[in-house]
Amino acid sequence: MSRVLIIGSEGQIGTQLSLALSKIIDFDNLFLSDICDQSKTDLKYLRVDALSYDDLKKNILDNDITEVYHLAAILSAKGEKDPMRTWDLNMNSLFNILNLAKEKIIKKVFWPSSIAVFGDNSSKNNTPQFTDKEPITVYGISKLSGENWCKYYNERYDTDIRSIRFPGVISYDTPPGGGTTDYAVDIFHSFKSGKIYNCFLKEDTTLPMIYIDDVINSIIKLMKTPKDNLRIKSSYNISGFSMSPKMIAEELININKEFKVEYNSDFRQKIADSWPNSIKDKYAREDWGWKENFDFKKTVNEMITKLNMK
Numbered sequence: 001m002s003r004v005l006i007i008g009s010e011g012q013i014g015t016q017l018s019l020a021l022s023k024i025i026d027f028d029n030l031f032l033s034d035i036c037d038q039s040k041t042d043l044k045y046l047r048v049d050a051l052s053y054d055d056l057k058k059n060i061l062d063n064d065i066t067e068v069y070h071l072a073a074i075l076s077a078k079g080e081k082d083p084m085r086t087w088d089l090n091m092n093s094l095f096n097i098l099n100l101a102k103e104k105i106i107k108k109v110f111w112p113s114s115i116a117v118f119g120d121n122s123s124k125n126n127t128p129q130f131t132d133k134e135p136i137t138v139y140g141i142s143k144l145s146g147e148n149w150c151k152y153y154n155e156r157y158d159t160d161i162r163s164i165r166f167p168g169v170i171s172y173d174t175p176p177g178g179g180t181t182d183y184a185v186d187i188f189h190s191f192k193s194g195k196i197y198n199c200f201l202k203e204d205t206t207l208p209m210i211y212i213d214d215v216i217n218s219i220i221k222l223m224k225t226p227k228d229n230l231r232i233k234s235s236y237n238i239s240g241f242s243m244s245p246k247m248i249a250e251e252l253i254n255i256n257k258e259f260k261v262e263y264n265s266d267f268r269q270k271i272a273d274s275w276p277n278s279i280k281d282k283y284a285r286e287d288w289g290w291k292e293n294f295d296f297k298k299t300v301n302e303m304i305t306k307l308n309m310k
C-alpha cells in the first residue's frame, strides 16, 4: 500500500489531483503539502517548504511516505519576473526529491515538466518527443534541466521518477499560477462576469492545451504503468488539443453576442511564439496507453457547465 505526499497541493493541478487521489487512496495514506498555512480541503495537510531538504525528509520519514507528486514550481510568465528565484525553487526542490529517491527513502515520484522545454528552433507542428530544444524562459530552462536530471537519476541510481510535459492546463476551480496560457482560463471568468476580456496574446496564437481532467487521468495512468514499459526516462510528450484565443472567443460570442475580447499582446507573446503549435505524443500512447478524452469543443462546453454550476 503506497503512502502518498502531494507537494504544491493548493495550486491549479494540485487541487484536482488531491481530490482525484482522495477517491482512490485511503484517507490515512494521503498527505497534502504546500507552503501556505492551510489546505482548502479536509484532507491531511502538512505545511512544508519544498526547498528545505531537512523538513521534507522529516515529514516523509515521520509519515512513512513512499510516493511523491512534486508539483511546486514557479511558472513561465511569473518566472520571468524573478529568474533566480524561479531557478532556485524549480531546481532545488526537485533535487531534494531526487536525492530522497536516490537514498531509497521514497520509491516513486511524479514530477511535471512542460512544453516550455521547447524553443524557437524546435519543430512547430506535431512537435516530436526528440527535437532541438532551446527554451527562452528560465522556467523552460529549469524544466529541461529537470528532465535531464530525472533521466540521470533513473539511469544512474535506478530511481523511479516519472514525468509528463504538460501543455497549457485549462481548469475551472483554482486560478492558474502565472503561465503563458492563463488566458484560456481567464477568458471564461470575464465572460461569466460580463466584462470585456483583454487578451495578452494575439488572436491567432495557436498553442497546445489540455483539460484538467485529462491532466489528472494522465498522471494516474502513468503512475500505474509497470516501470519496465516506460522507454522515456526523462519526460513524456502528451497532447490534448490545439487552440487560439480567437477560437475560444468565437465559441463564447456564439453564446452571448455582447461578449467582447480585445487583443493587446505583452511580453508573453514572445514566449508563446517560441512554443509548439501542436504536440506528437506517440511514446505516451504506445508505452502507457495515453488517450485524451477532451477535445476543444468538449473542453469549452465543460468549462461553461462547471462555471455556471458554481
Ligand SMILES: NC(=O)c1ccc[n+]([C@@H]2O[C@H](COP(=O)([O-])OP(=O)(O)OC[C@H]3O[C@@H](n4cnc5c(N)ncnc54)[C@H](O)[C@@H]3O)[C@@H](O)[C@H]2O)c1
Residues within 6 Å of the ligand: 007, 008, 009, 010, 011, 012, 013, 014, 033, 034, 035, 036, 048, 049, 050, 051, 070, 071, 072, 073, 074, 075, 089, 112, 113, 114, 115, 165, 166, 167, 168, 169, 170, 175, 176, 177, 178, 179, 181
Ligand atoms: N498549469 C499549467 O498550465 C502547467 C503546464 C505545464 C506544467 N505545469 C507544471 O505543473 C506543476 C503544477 O502547476 P500548477 O499550475 O498547479 O502551479 P500553481 O502555481 O498553481 O501551484 C504551485 C503550488 O506550489 C506551491 N509552492 C510554491 N512554492 C513552494 C514551496 N517552496 N514549497 C511548497 N510548495 C510551494 C504554491 O503555493 C502553489 O500552491 C508545476 O510544476 C508546473 O510547472 C503546469
